[in-house]
Amino acid sequence: MLSWALHITIGMVVLAILLNVYRLLKGPDAxxxxxxxxxxxxxxxxxxxxxxxxxxxxxxxxxxLLIAVMGFVGTVALAKYLKRGSVIE
Structure with missing residues (x-):
């Protein structure tokens, strides 16, 4: 039962990743x-x-855990760039 649920969950996460990639490529603005x-x-x-x-x-x-830390840093850097135009002041 756990294996069946695990495979369905992996499939749903992969579908979510594909939808995210679509929005990343097609997104209307930054x-x-x-x-x-x-x-x-x-x-x-x-x-x-x-x-x-x-x-x-x-x-x-x-x-x-490593991806979570790097993703957080990347998100903060991108948000700062969008707000001010530069990351390092």
Whole structure:
């Protein structure tokens, strides 16, 4: 039962990633693209954690944590760039 639910969940997260990539490429303006990129890394974290559960290893949990930190820094940098025009003052 767990394997069946895990496969369906992985499929749904992959579908969400594909929809995020579509919005990232087709987004009407920059804030929509930044939001799509932010959601994309969150979905990537979910996919990595699900794969870690499916394979029964803890290595994927550490890589998901690393992606979370890098995604947060990237989102802050992009938001600052959109607001002020430069990242470093």
């Amino acid at each position: 804030p929509d693209r930044v939001l799509a990129l932010d959601t994309l890394y969150i979905n990537a974290i979910a996919l990595i954690i699900l794969l870690g559960i499916a394979l029964g290893t803890r290595l994927y949990m550490e890589s998901a």
